[in-house]
Amino acid sequence: MKLDDLRTLIAIAQHGSFRAAASALDIPPATLSRRLQRLEDTLNCQLVIRDSRNVSLTPLGEDYVARCQPLLSALESATSELRDNTQNHPKGSLRVSAPVGLLTYRLMPLFNQFLAQYPDITLALTHLSNQHHDYSPEQYDVVFRVGQQPDSSFAAARLGESQRILVASPTYLQQHGQPRHPDDLAHYARLASVPEFEWALTSKNDEQKQIVWVNTPVRMAIADLNSIKQAVIDGLGIACLPNYVVADALTRGQLTTLMEHWYSPPRPIYMLYQRMGYLPAHIRLFIDFMRAGLSDPCEPDQGCDACPGR
Template identity: 30%
Template sequence: MVKADDIFLFVQVVDEGSFSRVAEKLAMTNSVVSKRISRLEQELNVQLFYRTTRKLNLTEAGHALYGKARLAKQALQDAQDTVTGYGDAVRGKIKVTVPVVSAHVILSRSIAEFCKLYPDVEIELIVTNRMVDIINDGFDLAIRTADLEDSSLIARRLIDSRWVVCASPGYIAQHGKPSHPAQLKDHQCLIYKYEGVGPDNWQFSDQETDFYVQVVGRFHANSLESIRQALLNDFGIAYLPQVLIHEDLKSGRLVPLLDDYAAKNLGVYAVYPRSRQPDKKLNLLVEHFRDAFQHKKEYFY
């Protein structure tokens, strides 16, 4: 029969990335931890880890178990905290994923400040533009810039992010300015490919209706910073979040275009699983993030 304690031990091993670190924290021997994980694998009749001399890697079955088991472990902890009053303490681990631009401009510094304020909190930060599976990958919180549709997630809007069509003065001097989005077909456009697909249909508005223009160009990238560097090299026109190019616009290194038509605005959200009741430390971190974004709101819109 599968024991809940063994499942929770498995979650802790994944979180720590090491049998020995878990053994040290729980005052066990390595062999006891290893035997209990082996017992769990035998009871479930699956292999949970690929064991190597350097690190532990989860199997597909391990990933599936970890996502659900971590939520169950946290739900149990939340229930215990409610009874004991421990929930009023600000301590524990938060696993967070944030997009690259937000991490660079705001959130890496904000997380460091939060850890200084709350010395008993440990944060694991994963910086990626990939749309991670929050539940199965074991995240407590994700910051996402998107139009959210997933009803299995709870989302709190932190700020709005305006996008700007722009080019360098050098490109404009050589190729001129488009006065209407339809003229973009005559220009070299730099296209951001998110997870291998497109927005080569750029969103605009004529104050009455939204419309899209399909753009073309020879430079496609899955990195917004790479698009920015190409812009600064006089290579074309791009549609980028204002937060990424705020300083470039202020300095004149980049020039906004088609301001009367640009209509792309995305919300920046703090997102967590619906089944995960946010505790005090998570609520405080979300509020801390919100304050950090609002403090630099001129970067976003």
């Protein structure tokens, strides 16, 4: 029996479809079907029920996966540990997923430092997203996300916070005046990053921290923070963007903050990684490096030159 065939069955059990399992294993669906058929021929029994709508395990398949999955994980962990212990310096590949804005302004400098320090480690960033439903341990070794995360098979390390602040160009404010209250934003052009169409604002003077939602029509919506920032700099309207995205434009005077007595509740920044089993040395090194590099030394309510608008 081939271990790849067993990995195929486990992936099908985890994902519930041939297409999703093939994507997680990064193989064509035809290869996945061939591996499953070879495993069933080897064991001389049916492991998976196939029909036009659903894919499910037979009772024999469920029992086989339950018994074999821990054994396969233990074997892969022992192999990785032995490989690590016989190497004088770490090597291996990292599969990483991250949001575009966080990658550009916070992660890339650290990625570059890490790769310079460990020349035999490679890093692949093939998926840039902040969606909570489009990652799995089979696809990525480490995932970075902003916002509360749903329960998953990943362990979650909180690295800091992302604070969104209201910004506009000085020219735009000269032409349209300064808004004083969230209700005033109905009279201004809103520029929003997808999917952040609604803005949640809370008054610093409100002890109950009641949230006012701003959901007036959006003049421009783009799934790219850099493009929204440039549109704001060009005087097209007001945006609510993460502090690390607009820090350079604020320093240069291209943007200015608005309604500073109102703020958007901060969102946590998480690093997600495999929860169970042995982590290869190069992945553990990367996790520790990023944890040290990204951990925010600022208290949430204190000002900081590196974190304008906090």
